[in-house]
Amino acid sequence: MTDRMKTRFLVPIFLTALMTGCSSGANEASTPPSAPSSPNANATASAAPNASPAAPNPLALLPQSPPGLPELKQEAQPQTKSGAKTKPAIAIQPVSSATAPRLSLPVSNIDFGSVRQGKSLVRNLVVKNTGRGDLNIESVAPS
Amino acid sequence: MDFPKVLRPGKAGVIKVKVETGNVAGPKSKTITIKSNDPAEPSKIVHITLLVKS
Numbered sequence: 478m479t480d481r482m483k484t485r486f487l488v489p490i491f492l493t494a495l496m497t498g499c500s501s502g503a504n505e506a507s508t509p510p511s512a513p514s515s516p517n518a519n520a521t522a523s524a525a526p527n528a529s530p531a532a533p534n535p536l537a538l539l540p541q542s543p544p545g546l547p548e549l550k551q552e553a554q555p556q557t558k559s560g561a562k563t564k565p566a567i568a569i570q571p572v573s574s575a576t577a578p579r580l581s582l583p584v585s586n587i588d589f590g591s592v593r594q595g596k597s598l599v600r601n602l603v604v605k606n607t608g609r610g611d612l613n614i615e616s617v618a619p620s
Numbered sequence: 621m622d623f624p625k626v627l628r629p630g631k632a633g634v635i636k637v638k639v640e641t642g643n644v645a646g647p648k649s650k651t652i653t654i655k656s657n658d659p660a661e662p663s664k665i666v667h668i669t670l671l672v673k674s
Contacts, residue, residue: 578629580658582666589670592641602635602666606627608658615655617623617635 579608623654637668645674 582604589598606612624633637652650668658664 577659578627578657580654580656580661580664582654582664585665586667586669587637589639589668591671591673592639594641594643594645594672594674597638597640598670599636599638602637602652603632604624604627604635604654605632606629609629610657611629612627613657614623614625614627614633615657617652617654620651620653 576610577608578606578610578612580612580614581605581607637666639668639670641670641672645672647671 582602584602587600587602589600592598604614622636624635627633635652635654639650641648648668648670652666652668654664654666655662656664
Protein backbone atom coordinates (compact mmCIF):
# COMPACT_ATOMS: atom_id res chain seq x y z
CA MET A 478 0.00 0.00 0.00
CA THR A 479 2.81 2.36 0.83
CA ASP A 480 4.48 1.49 -2.39
CA ARG A 481 1.42 2.52 -4.32
CA MET A 482 1.33 5.73 -2.37
CA LYS A 483 4.90 6.36 -3.31
CA THR A 484 4.26 5.73 -6.96
CA ARG A 485 1.29 8.03 -6.92
CA PHE A 486 3.46 10.71 -5.49
CA LEU A 487 6.38 10.03 -7.73
CA VAL A 488 4.53 9.99 -10.99
CA PRO A 489 3.10 13.52 -10.83
CA ILE A 490 6.51 14.84 -9.85
CA PHE A 491 8.04 13.08 -12.81
CA LEU A 492 5.41 14.41 -15.13
CA THR A 493 5.88 17.95 -13.96
CA ALA A 494 9.58 17.55 -14.45
CA LEU A 495 8.89 16.49 -18.01
CA MET A 496 6.56 19.38 -18.60
CA THR A 497 8.88 22.00 -17.25
CA GLY A 498 12.22 20.50 -18.10
CA CYS A 499 14.08 18.83 -20.82
CA SER A 500 12.66 18.10 -24.20
CA SER A 501 14.62 14.85 -24.35
CA GLY A 502 12.41 13.50 -21.60
CA ALA A 503 9.45 14.35 -23.76
CA ASN A 504 11.05 12.28 -26.50
CA GLU A 505 11.42 9.42 -24.08
CA ALA A 506 7.79 9.78 -23.21
CA SER A 507 6.98 9.54 -26.89
CA THR A 508 8.88 6.26 -27.30
CA PRO A 509 6.25 4.05 -25.59
CA PRO A 510 3.70 4.75 -28.34
CA SER A 511 6.28 3.58 -30.87
CA ALA A 512 7.02 0.48 -28.80
CA PRO A 513 3.83 -1.33 -29.89
CA SER A 514 5.07 -1.03 -33.46
CA SER A 515 8.12 -3.16 -32.66
CA PRO A 516 6.20 -6.46 -32.79
CA ASN A 517 5.27 -5.50 -36.32
CA ALA A 518 8.95 -4.98 -37.05
CA ASN A 519 9.67 -8.36 -35.50
CA ALA A 520 7.13 -9.89 -37.79
CA THR A 521 8.78 -8.36 -40.83
CA ALA A 522 12.21 -9.35 -39.53
CA SER A 523 11.12 -12.93 -39.02
CA ALA A 524 9.78 -12.91 -42.55
CA ALA A 525 12.97 -11.45 -43.95
CA PRO A 526 15.18 -14.55 -43.32
CA ASN A 527 13.12 -16.30 -45.95
CA ALA A 528 14.66 -13.90 -48.45
CA SER A 529 18.21 -14.33 -47.09
CA PRO A 530 18.43 -17.39 -44.83
CA ALA A 531 22.24 -17.31 -44.66
CA ALA A 532 22.49 -14.80 -41.82
CA PRO A 533 19.27 -14.32 -39.89
CA ASN A 534 20.96 -13.15 -36.70
CA PRO A 535 21.81 -9.57 -37.78
CA LEU A 536 18.23 -9.07 -38.75
CA ALA A 537 17.10 -10.30 -35.36
CA LEU A 538 19.48 -7.87 -33.70
CA LEU A 539 17.94 -4.94 -35.56
CA PRO A 540 14.23 -5.57 -35.40
CA GLN A 541 13.13 -1.93 -35.29
CA SER A 542 14.98 -0.76 -38.34
CA PRO A 543 13.32 -1.12 -41.71
CA PRO A 544 14.03 -4.57 -43.14
CA GLY A 545 15.29 -3.19 -46.41
CA LEU A 546 18.32 -1.44 -44.93
CA PRO A 547 19.93 -4.42 -43.14
CA GLU A 548 19.56 -6.46 -46.27
CA LEU A 549 21.50 -3.84 -48.17
CA LYS A 550 24.24 -3.85 -45.52
CA GLN A 551 24.48 -7.61 -45.59
CA GLU A 552 24.83 -7.56 -49.31
CA ALA A 553 27.44 -4.83 -49.13
CA GLN A 554 29.76 -6.72 -46.78
CA PRO A 555 30.19 -9.83 -48.93
CA GLN A 556 30.75 -7.56 -51.88
CA THR A 557 33.71 -5.90 -50.18
CA LYS A 558 35.14 -9.26 -49.15
CA SER A 559 34.82 -10.74 -52.61
CA GLY A 560 35.83 -7.45 -54.20
CA ALA A 561 39.03 -7.45 -52.16
CA LYS A 562 40.41 -10.11 -54.45
CA THR A 563 40.06 -7.84 -57.43
CA LYS A 564 41.13 -4.62 -55.70
CA PRO A 565 44.76 -4.85 -54.62
CA ALA A 566 44.55 -1.90 -52.23
CA ILE A 567 42.07 -3.75 -50.07
CA ALA A 568 43.75 -7.12 -50.44
CA ILE A 569 47.12 -5.91 -49.19
CA GLN A 570 45.86 -4.83 -45.80
CA PRO A 571 44.63 -8.16 -44.40
CA VAL A 572 47.69 -9.98 -45.68
CA SER A 573 50.08 -7.48 -44.10
CA SER A 574 48.25 -7.40 -40.79
CA ALA A 575 48.27 -11.17 -40.57
CA THR A 576 51.96 -11.76 -41.29
CA ALA A 577 53.60 -8.36 -41.06
CA PRO A 578 56.41 -7.61 -38.64
CA ARG A 579 56.06 -4.68 -36.32
CA LEU A 580 58.98 -2.73 -34.98
CA SER A 581 58.10 -1.24 -31.63
CA LEU A 582 60.31 0.91 -29.49
CA PRO A 583 59.61 1.36 -25.80
CA VAL A 584 61.06 4.84 -26.02
CA SER A 585 61.34 7.30 -28.85
CA ASN A 586 63.82 9.52 -27.08
CA ILE A 587 67.16 8.79 -25.45
CA ASP A 588 68.55 11.36 -23.08
CA PHE A 589 72.23 10.89 -22.43
CA GLY A 590 72.22 13.61 -19.86
CA SER A 591 75.32 15.69 -19.46
CA VAL A 592 78.52 14.29 -20.86
CA ARG A 593 82.01 15.63 -20.35
CA GLN A 594 83.64 16.98 -23.49
CA GLY A 595 85.71 14.42 -25.36
CA LYS A 596 84.02 11.46 -23.67
CA SER A 597 81.96 8.78 -25.32
CA LEU A 598 78.88 7.03 -24.01
CA VAL A 599 77.00 3.92 -25.05
CA ARG A 600 73.33 3.36 -24.36
CA ASN A 601 71.23 0.36 -25.26
CA LEU A 602 68.08 0.93 -27.25
CA VAL A 603 65.64 -1.97 -26.99
CA VAL A 604 63.80 -2.91 -30.15
CA LYS A 605 61.00 -5.44 -30.12
CA ASN A 606 59.16 -7.18 -32.90
CA THR A 607 55.52 -7.19 -31.87
CA GLY A 608 54.29 -8.30 -35.28
CA ARG A 609 53.72 -11.74 -36.71
CA GLY A 610 56.51 -11.91 -39.24
CA ASP A 611 60.29 -11.80 -39.13
CA LEU A 612 61.52 -8.28 -38.67
CA ASN A 613 64.50 -7.40 -40.80
CA ILE A 614 66.33 -4.34 -39.61
CA GLU A 615 67.97 -2.98 -42.70
CA SER A 616 69.89 -0.05 -41.34
CA VAL A 617 70.39 2.04 -38.26
CA ALA A 618 71.85 5.34 -39.27
CA PRO A 619 72.45 8.59 -37.45
CA SER A 620 71.35 11.77 -39.09
CA MET B 621 76.19 0.94 -34.66
CA ASP B 622 75.56 -2.57 -33.48
CA PHE B 623 72.06 -3.83 -34.11
CA PRO B 624 70.32 -7.17 -34.66
CA LYS B 625 69.61 -7.94 -38.28
CA VAL B 626 66.61 -10.23 -37.85
CA LEU B 627 64.12 -10.39 -35.01
CA ARG B 628 61.65 -13.25 -34.81
CA PRO B 629 58.06 -12.35 -33.82
CA GLY B 630 57.86 -11.53 -30.15
CA LYS B 631 61.63 -11.23 -29.77
CA ALA B 632 63.50 -8.18 -28.64
CA GLY B 633 66.94 -6.95 -29.52
CA VAL B 634 69.29 -4.24 -28.44
CA ILE B 635 70.73 -1.49 -30.56
CA LYS B 636 73.89 -0.06 -29.07
CA VAL B 637 73.93 3.69 -29.49
CA LYS B 638 77.32 5.26 -29.02
CA VAL B 639 77.75 8.96 -28.67
CA GLU B 640 81.11 10.61 -29.00
CA THR B 641 81.18 14.15 -27.85
CA GLY B 642 83.25 16.54 -29.83
CA ASN B 643 85.08 19.51 -28.47
CA VAL B 644 82.13 21.87 -28.70
CA ALA B 645 80.18 22.25 -25.49
CA GLY B 646 76.46 22.80 -25.33
CA PRO B 647 73.23 20.95 -25.86
CA LYS B 648 73.22 18.47 -28.71
CA SER B 649 70.37 16.70 -30.44
CA LYS B 650 70.63 13.91 -32.94
CA THR B 651 68.28 11.48 -34.56
CA ILE B 652 68.68 7.83 -35.41
CA THR B 653 66.71 6.38 -38.27
CA ILE B 654 65.88 2.69 -38.05
CA LYS B 655 64.81 1.21 -41.36
CA SER B 656 63.08 -2.16 -41.37
CA ASN B 657 60.51 -4.17 -43.26
CA ASP B 658 57.71 -3.02 -41.00
CA PRO B 659 55.07 -2.08 -43.58
CA ALA B 660 53.30 0.29 -41.24
CA GLU B 661 56.43 2.28 -40.39
CA PRO B 662 59.37 1.44 -42.64
CA SER B 663 61.57 4.00 -40.91
CA LYS B 664 61.44 4.90 -37.27
CA ILE B 665 63.20 7.84 -35.74
CA VAL B 666 64.72 7.95 -32.28
CA HIS B 667 65.73 11.29 -30.86
CA ILE B 668 68.90 11.63 -28.88
CA THR B 669 69.63 14.53 -26.61
CA LEU B 670 72.69 15.25 -24.54
CA LEU B 671 74.47 18.13 -22.98
CA VAL B 672 78.19 18.37 -23.60
CA LYS B 673 80.04 19.96 -20.74
CA SER B 674 83.38 21.62 -21.18
